Amino acid sequence: MPDEPSFPSLQMFGIKTPLIKPGDNIAEKIIDSLEKQGLIFKDNDILIIAESPVATAEGRLVRLDDIIPGEKAEELAEKYQLDVREMELILQECDEIFGGVPGAALTITKGTLAPNAGIDASNAPEGYVVLLPENAQKSAGRIRREIKERCKRNIGVIVGDSRTQPLRLGCVGIALGTSGMVPVEDARGTFDLFGKEMTITRKAVADNLVSAAQLLMGEAGESVPAVLVRGSPAQVVDDDIDMPLFSREECMYYSNIRKA
């Protein structure tokens, strides 16, 4: 057996799949696609899947012509320059709207900030949109357990999405739900280069893994909806751990956001 290298390293592989359709078994599609690329899952691998194919497989495609907008949707669609049927869906999906810019209503949806409640018209058939997975953690859990059963491997699974950051141009990754891994690691109690104890640092490991995956995924029609990360220091556990969220009071951004 070769010596372990004395420095940390990891590898990432984009997984090319056929177009994912409603009702598809996404775990099966990924295992098959991986095999075609000459790869198999190993213990401690992390699999990142984009939310849009996960939601599509789960039947979260909605035909806009089937939506009857209410009065509130009419008003806000004009304010934020959005399709009134999409605005109606945003209202149905989100926990809260607290502002927006032309083309985007800023919402909290399923506990996380999401422009337009995460509703996506790209990578959906003409006239349709894709809603976020109903519960991304459960989606990740289902896919993880299916892979575990078929491949006898313990891996972590992340359902990821893209988000913009405040005052930054361009999309980065965010983990909507994870299964089989520790999504946020606590560095409190560790020590810095000078031996001083670290006090408040936590690492958003799952978010970082999604951002890394986005380097290979692309946003458009590349058909790379999933990425395998091998050798990452993420802690794989045979369990579902909730994504810990900041309370609104603790969050330095939110506590300075006033409802528009």
Added chain:
Amino acid sequence: MPDEPSFPSLQMFGIKTPLIKPGDNIAEKIIDSLEKQGLIFKDNDILIIAESPVATAEGRLVRLDDIIPGEKAEELAEKYQLDVREMELILQECDEIFGGVPGAALTITKGTLAPNAGIDASNAPEGYVVLLPENAQKSAGRIRREIKERCKRNIGVIVGDSRTQPLRLGCVGIALGTSGMVPVEDARGTFDLFGKEMTITRKAVADNLVSAAQLLMGEAGESVPAVLVRGSPAQVVDDDIDMPLFSREECMYYSNIRKA
């Protein structure tokens, strides 16, 4: 020559260095450390370096006892529960403060959101703090040109930092400055899975690379201040391209933030 694999993939290597001190030639330290790990730079590699060692090498260490706080610092230090000398430095460093929570003043510094103006007490000697590099893009450029001269390779260099995201727990990566690469790629004009043209999507490639690097870097005393990414689809160019920033009016977060 082996066939190119038919799927995208990349590799990342953490670079372990000795402790970086003021006046150190950081390019040299990194080349030497890489060599000890049995690695050399190749064309199109991306090198990500944490801002703290870059700033330290540039002499941006400040002894807190040398700082004489003004009245404004006294007032805000109490409001945000910060060391009054650090608060004075925050005021000197930042473009603007627009709120905060206990332990963190929310600022815009050198154009990007930065708690406490990016001033860092961790990984600094006792009684000292590290300011952000004076100009992270210039720092990245100097390091890139030094590596190009010594190794005859065209690489991209990113000076990265960590940030929290709104309503999320844990730190992700952010690129403070880049050189030799396209930091934000424009996906407008490309097509989605259904052949519809993408309209507003941009990829924050540099931010995603820093987030990926943070998987191997750690936040505390791991002495892995730099990461080499090989095989990423980032576009390496022999030039310095400014980090494009959203205007405050365009930003859906900022346009909903009111000064506290």
